Amino acid sequence: MYTIGQVSEMFHLPISTLRYYDKEGLFPNMERSSGIRRFGEREIEALRVIECLKKSGMEIKDIKMFMEWCAQGSSTYEQRRELFLKQKQAVEGEIRRLEKVLDMIRFKCWYYEQAIADGSEDRLSEMLPDHLPEEIQAFYNHAHES
Amino acid sequence: MYTIGQVSEMFHLPISTLRYYDKEGLFPNMERSSGIRRFGEREIEALRVIECLKKSGMEIKDIKMFMEWCAQGSSTYEQRRELFLKQKQAVEGEIRRLEKVLDMIRFKCWYYEQAIADGSEDRLSEMLPDHLPEEIQAFYNHAHES
DNA sequence: CTAATACCTAAACCTGACTTTAGGTCAAGA
DNA sequence: TCTTGACCTAAAGTCAGGTTTAGGTATTAG
Numbered sequence: 439m440y441t442i443g444q445v446s447e448m449f450h451l452p453i454s455t456l457r458y459y460d461k462e463g464l465f466p467n468m469e470r471s472s473g474i475r476r477f478g479e480r481e482i483e484a485l486r487v488i489e490c491l492k493k494s495g496m497e498i499k500d501i502k503m504f505m506e507w508c509a510q511g512s513s514t515y516e517q518r519r520e521l522f523l524k525q526k527q528a529v530e531g532e533i534r535r536l537e538k539v540l541d542m543i544r545f546k547c548w549y550y551e552q553a554i555a556d557g558s559e560d561r562l563s564e565m566l567p568d569h570l571p572e573e574i575q576a577f578y579n580h581a582h583e584s
Numbered sequence: 585m586y587t588i589g590q591v592s593e594m595f596h597l598p599i600s601t602l603r604y605y606d607k608e609g610l611f612p613n614m615e616r617s618s619g620i621r622r623f624g625e626r627e628i629e630a631l632r633v634i635e636c637l638k639k640s641g642m643e644i645k646d647i648k649m650f651m652e653w654c655a656q657g658s659s660t661y662e663q664r665r666e667l668f669l670k671q672k673q674a675v676e677g678e679i680r681r682l683e684k685v686l687d688m689i690r691f692k693c694w695y696y697e698q699a700i701a702d703g704s705e706d707r708l709s710e711m712l713p714d715h716l717p718e719e720i721q722a723f724y725n726h727a728h729e730s
Numbered sequence: 731c732t733a734a735t736a737c738c739t740a741a742a743c744c745t746g747a748c749t750t751t752a753g754g755t756c757a758a759g760a
Numbered sequence: 761t762c763t764t765g766a767c768c769t770a771a772a773g774t775c776a777g778g779t780t781t782a783g784g785t786a787t788t789a790g
Contacts, residue, residue: 487692490685490688490689493681493685494682494685494689512704512705515696515699515700516696516700518696519696519697519699522689522692522693522696523693525689526686526689526690526693529682529685529686529689533679533682533683533686535639536675536678536679536682537679539636539639539640539675540672540675540676540679542636542640543636543640543668543671543672543675544672546633546636546668547665547668547669547672550661550662550664550665550668551665553658553661553665554661554662554665557658558658559658
């Protein structure tokens, strides 16, 4: 069993953040002894899951829902699996979105390299899509899609 | 030249957002006729770049910097290229981070599939890392890294 | 005895990116 | 004329996810 200060050091999280998580219900029925929070294995494992779900972009209120399911035992395995499946879709979608963004950014990098080499954007601004170097066209198309 | 209402429809952005972007300096020296904003090609192209940079996670104040460089002409090509190079690194790093998160989530999906099949977590909680199915070990390791 | 620590709460504050509100201008149509 | 619609501003409000502050308790070291 750990105090809030020990957990704060273990996870490199400010004490205020741990109290905030507790207030938001991320540690359902955490023990206290004379008012002082006692973090057990359950809470430590909860924090590991919180870290993961936060990094994946999940909101506190949804993480709270998950923690409540955990507290309810084996009857909620199905919901918990679905939550992770949904989050898997979300993260995969986010990665695909960022790959597209990356194409746009690569186009811009190429664009400014040309502008620097030319000393101006004149040649670039007259350039039609089908005159762009082949490996740049994909970036260009992405860069000008909705 | 477009009015704010037209641009709002073209980009599916609320008028209030366009005014907010303007207030934040994202359209340096945009024209006005008797107080009314007039969006020209410069501002339309700016909005395309704003969309891209926002999607890549850049903050308004950094986008503003970029727009000011644009207004300053060819002397800032180098800075602009560096900004995009930096943003490329940032997005690539974010994608790598999310790939790791994905491993953790895949582990959790697998975990709950087992728990559902078993009807409890008992077997899982006794399972040592080296007894996990091979294709799960990578997830497990990621799931339990810092 | 008292001062330093480590803990506690409630409530106010902060940041970024908007959105809403309240009040005002101006031109066109009924 | 009057009112509707599109525009304008400044300022306040919203939301998430914390952080800071103000004031209090309980234990330990000098």
